[in-house]
Amino acid sequence: EPEVTQTPSHQVTQMGQEVILRCVPISNHLYFYWYRQILGQKVEFLVSFYNNEISEKSEIFDDQFSVERPDGSNFTLKIRSTKLEDSAMYFCASSGSRTGGAYEQYFGPGTRLTVT
Amino acid sequence: RKEVEQDPGPFNVPEGATVAFNCTYSNSASQSFFWYRQDCRKEPKLLMSVYSSGNEDGRFTAQLNRASQYISLLIRDSKLSDSATYLCVVNVLDDKIIFGKGTRLHILP
Numbered sequence: 001e002p003e004v005t006q007t008p009s010h011q012v013t014q015m016g017q018e019v020i021l022r023c024v025p026i027s028n029h030l031y032f033y034w035y036r037q038i039l040g041q042k043v044e045f046l047v048s049f050y051n052n053e054i055s056e057k058s059e060i061f062d063d064q065f066s067v068e069r070p071d072g073s074n075f076t077l078k079i080r081s082t083k084l085e086d087s088a089m090y091f092c093a094s095s096g097s098r099t100g101g102a103y104e105q106y107f108g109p110g111t112r113l114t115v116t
Numbered sequence: 117r118k119e120v121e122q123d124p125g126p127f128n129v130p131e132g133a134t135v136a137f138n139c140t141y142s143n144s145a146s147q148s149f150f151w152y153r154q155d156c157r158k159e160p161k162l163l164m165s166v167y168s169s170g171n172e173d174g175r176f177t178a179q180l181n182r183a184s185q186y187i188s189l190l191i192r193d194s195k196l197s198d199s200a201t202y203l204c205v206v207n208v209l210d211d212k213i214i215f216g217k218g219t220r221l222h223i224l225p
Contacts, residue, residue, distance in 0.1 A: 107159040
């Protein structure tokens, strides 16, 4: 069964450093998403990406965040200058179509980011 | 009013019992609705979409009431493996998804 994969599973970084989180969505999916979940809190939408551009973003997704699909398979989230409050689990998801339609999102196993 | 609201629980339910979760959403323009389950420190996994006419998948039944902006999930004949957090998920724009905080379920042997 096809699945979303994410690397690394755990990333530790120092405050102020840049991190890149990587995702390989399901191969025939067209819509890609990043979410975060701070420990003990709810899953929060960050950004959605379609046709090589951002289609929606939340207020959390400020100028320190960026996303890219550098090739036909990878989808990355970059955090330019990490803060302590960026420590969270980051989930990538993909779907075959917009969720306004019939298709559902499938999540990767997440990258746990720890900022020290 | 929160965008997506759920009773956090926990619900402690004996094995074999029926349990129901409710969820309310604030945006009347919301288009699609889903239930996900999340095990501790794992990713959310899609359980089922929720259709206007209501839908069933084995022991699971989902209902949508657009007039009341309310979604429900019913689990019949609960199993120990049903223990998890159940997330109500609503899409409010084409590509923006809002998760509820989830309801924790513990199935007791």
